[in-house]
Amino acid sequence: MCQPQTGMRVVITGKGGVGKTTLTSCLATVLASAGTHVLAVDEDPQMNLPNALGVAYEDAAKIVPLNRHADYIEEKTGIRPGRNGWGALFKLNPDVEDVVSRLGLKVAENLSLLVMGTVKQAGGGCLCAENVLLDATIRHLALRMNEAILLDTQAGMEHFGRSLAKGFGQCVVVADSSFNALSVALHSASLARETGIELVHLAVNRVTTGDIRLERFERETGQKLRDLFDTVVQLPAEPLLQALDPHVVRIMADRQNGYAAAVTQLASLLSSPPCPCAAGHHQHHHHHAH
Numbered sequence: 001m002c003q004p005q006t007g008m009r010v011v012i013t014g015k016g017g018v019g020k021t022t023l024t025s026c027l028a029t030v031l032a033s034a035g036t037h038v039l040a041v042d043e044d045p046q047m048n049l050p051n052a053l054g055v056a057y058e059d060a061a062k063i064v065p066l067n068r069h070a071d072y073i074e075e076k077t078g079i080r081p082g083r084n085g086w087g088a089l090f091k092l093n094p095d096v097e098d099v100v101s102r103l104g105l106k107v108a109e110n111l112s113l114l115v116m117g118t119v120k121q122a123g124g125g126c127l128c129a130e131n132v133l134l135d136a137t138i139r140h141l142a143l144r145m146n147e148a149i150l151l152d153t154q155a156g157m158e159h160f161g162r163s164l165a166k167g168f169g170q171c172v173v174v175a176d177s178s179f180n181a182l183s184v185a186l187h188s189a190s191l192a193r194e195t196g197i198e199l200v201h202l203a204v205n206r207v208t209t210g211d212i213r214l215e216r217f218e219r220e221t222g223q224k225l226r227d228l229f230d231t232v233v234q235l236p237a238e239p240l241l242q243a244l245d246p247h248v249v250r251i252m253a254d255r256q257n258g259y260a261a262a263v264t265q266l267a268s269l270l271s272s273p274p275c276p277c278a279a280g281h282h283q284h285h286h287h288h289a290h
């Protein structure tokens with residue numbers, strides 16, 4: 001058994017507007033209602049995840065994202081954000097053991113939320129207090145036990161660098177079946193693998209019956225999606241999602257719903273992923289062979 005007993009940790013990524021936040025909140029809901037402790041982590045500066053999870057607007061408005069929490073950042077790193085760190089005592093390895101208990105928000109039974117904010121991209125990794133703290137937080141998340149962690153990422157996982165892959169073993173790339181979104185998904189998949197994430201799944205969202213675009217993409221690019229991703233799941237277009245938007249989690253209570261059923265299937269796949277050491281594993285993992 002090669003699967004770590006620490007709990008599942010999944011990064012959700014993909015092009016803007018493809019349905020990442022909706023999927024993250026529905027996955028979080030289905031896992032939490034099955035009794036798993038879930039921590040949903042939002043990297044979105046617009047904080048869509050609290051809304052999707054049903055956090056009341058006035059409560060969501062009170063959330064201060066980790067990267068803008070000047071007091072916490074100063075307490076942990078010794079530096080006030082925005083100040084020049086040179087000459088000051090700058091803790092490069094701050095202890096953020098209490099980040100979830102202090103900044104997390106309980107949104108439902110078994111379900112907590114941490115809003116991190118976005119990693120700054122200046123110069124491919126600037127050593128400012130915010131980035132040091134976000135990086136320490138990612139490393140801390142990797143150590144949390146018996147908890148499913150879902151990270152809804154906006155900037156893309158490569159901005160977190162290697163610290164992400166140490167704890168996050170799986171990535172769900174979300175796309176719709178447009179050529180553009182699938183191309184972005186292929187790029188995201190290779191970045192995820194370069195980062196060192198073991199299992200990279202594709203969720204094709206808003207699929208309608210008779211949609212031939214997936215096949216057309218494969219034909220035109222000469223690539224087989226099933227060879228490039230560990231698993232490919234399709235999530236049907238669901239008009240109800242727009243009606244419930246932004247409070248989408250209610251849809252998960254309806255077992256007849258096709259979107260809910262597909263998300264439930266994805267959740268169980270993520271909970272018990274195929275073992276990366278198993279024989280017959282995808283060829284793109286061979287360079288990881290020990």
Ligand SMILES: Nc1ncnc2c1ncn2[C@@H]1O[C@H](COP(=O)(O)OP(=O)(O)OP(=O)(O)O)[C@@H](O)[C@H]1O
Nearest residue numbers: 016017018019020021022206236237238241242245
């Ligand atoms: N399967 C689906 N069927 C119909 N509508 C959907 C589906 N999935 C998501 N949507 C709708 O698409 C819109 C965008 O979804 P969502 O906010 O989850 O995307 P996102 O990728 O997180 O966007 P952003 O990158 O802007 O954060 C929402 O209005 C949502 O209700």
